[in-house]
Amino acid sequence: MVETGNISIFLALIISIYVLVASIYGVRTRKWDFVRSAENGAIAVCFLLIIATIALVHSLINLDFSLKYVALNTSTDLATIYRFTSLWAGQAGSLLLWCLVLSVYTAIVVLQSRNKDRQLMPYVLATLTTVSIFFIFVITFIESPFEKLSFIPKEGRGLNPILQNAYMAIHPLTLYVGYVGVTVPFAFGMGALLSGKLGDEWIRYSRKWALIAWTFLGIGLLLGARWAYLELGWGGYWAWDPVENAAFMPWLAATAFIHSVMIQEKKGMLKKWNMSLIIITFFLAIFGTFITRSGIISSVHSFAQSDIGPLFLGFIAFILLFSFGMFLYRMNDLETENSFDSILSRESAFIFNNLLFLGAAFAVFLGTIFPILSEAVTGSKILVGSPYFNRVNVPIALVLIFLMGVGPLISWRKASFKNLVKNFLYPILLGILTVIVLLAFGMKDVKALIAFALCAFVTGTVFTEFFRGTRVRMKRGENFLMAFMRLVSRNKRRYGGYIVHIGVVLIVIGVTASSVFVTEKQVTLNKGESMELRGYSLRFDGLEQYTTDAKNATVANLTLFEDGREIDTIKPEKNIYKYEGNREINQETEVALRSTFKDDLYIILSSFNPDGSATIRAMINPMVNWIWAGGLVLLLGAIITVWPSGRKSRQEAFVRYTVSEEDTTVKAS
């Protein structure tokens, strides 16, 4: 299988180079046979990489320790599912996965549009293939997953136990599909620049692909947060670690992009901006891969360190210079078709949305590279931690939530006072009402009050939209349910987007509640003693020990009372792993979590003593579940938005609101 893998990736590299040459040559000389053969080549590359991946998976599952990658990432005691997921546990394997995912995207792009846009597509393919070539080159010559050891060890190093978790198994994969997915809209942007076809085609394709990548990035981030929450045992889900920021930055830029493309579609504006934005998004995605893979910024995660850093840096420099070079070259062809009329308009809401998203991305970028920057400038390493990121991003986020409410309802071009009252009176009242109710309940935190009020405001605007749309249809004689379903299915982009916004609102509510209102307590208890925690009481019923093949576990048995009633038993664990190969972490704290939509009870067995007493750290994290629920709503909305429409005629009807003659004369005077 090893030879199969080696040969496959080598052939994939050769064919990729051919694809690049043939697609450019074919389109330049209008020899479409060459383009056609390049497209077939791209599909062949996809098959070859599938074969290579199967070869590696086969070796991983059968524990072929003669391979360095297998020996480093698996062991005989590892369950089959985690042998499989070891595919992305190490450097070489995850780079192979990068290549595979990109080749699958490339094949889909080729199959979907091989007979459309013949001027544009060969350049798109060429761009995708250039990125492929870089990554396939890395796995062929520098970080090969098929590297052999000079001997066959009897046992492998094993997979870190904290990575043996269902969320950890799918979170990196989801994130990868997102990271790599950003390449596709970028390739369409580059294709447009290279071919000079700077019309609507590239923006239409890019928008859809950017949405897909954005969704995977977002869900990947949430899965990672959930993993950290369940597994790392410090009670939080987000720490502004460089590895987290690495995925958050392209997500922020992609969010800006998927909003501003709408302005280009509807009004033919912001063309240069969109092009720059997709280049920046791709840069941030590659930069993210670079910081997680090169170890240049010290992170607690520091999964893999290696010497591919300089190569990556060179690649990033090439990407940036080439794309912005092409951008400058085509600058004059990216002229806007309209101009901004009023600051109170949907266009300007989008502009501010974009500025803020980019501002947030910039702030996160600066904070992430600050140690390197400060060392280069002042000679000493200076860090900025969570307080920095929170201080900068919380105000930006609050304004963004406000705009999320304003954007969908405010008129295009120029909002009149009447329009503003009609659309925003009730949502604003809802926001004010929320503040009054929360104040009555004794909530004093200003930031939380603002956040909840804004969430109510956004929810109000979204429901107004759904309500109005449904009512119009009901007047035509449809019953409520049918009217509602048709409303959504006939305007998937619009109403899918609103559902995504509701998901974001739920996430914001969860994040606000769980970061502002945490209750935390650490107590050492003897058997029979209890600890009190905001309405809850935990009785310690003693320690218990058990042994499995993999670990020795110590369990603290706790009984939970709420207002004097017994409601649950809680068993936090401390595990000592037997297997020596996992010795980097031989001790693992297993959090006991009791999760409801009201709050999470997060219990950790900090330590236990020979006299049978135990130190328990207990936290109440309110409304964390809202975050995960919000993630599901967001996913649902995103799926609705990108769902292919059966009704071709209605799909993607570009309505341009061009400025009429009359308006122009008024403006001129």
Next chain:
Amino acid sequence: MLKGKLKFVIAIAVIALTVSYLVYGGVKDTMVYYLTVEELMAQVPTVYDTKVRVSGTVVPGTIIKDTDGALEFKITDGVQTVDVAYEGIVPDIFADDVEAVVEGVYAKNDVFEADTLLAKCPTKYESTDSLYDEKESSY
């Protein structure tokens, strides 16, 4: 018409200024010097009572755990050592010989009072050394 455009310029400038101010204030108030043990000791009189982050290897056998969860240990750069006192969540991988990162204040009694403790896996991640151990023990 100029008035309309001017409004945009002002709004954009306000956003840019606000974000810049947030970045500036955030960096100024939260920045922390990241020092090695050697650098910390070199700055000893001036470093007292300023918040810093220090990394070093945990000296084997120096970890003392109180029953109430408080922790004392020493970190070293191979030459000098620093006493650290910490109370809070201890990472699972924290043990003898791991690289510990502590953030806090170096107090006048020459004890580093940490409020954050992070531990990094030994950097042998992608090394094959331990595989050779396996090989030797199997013969």
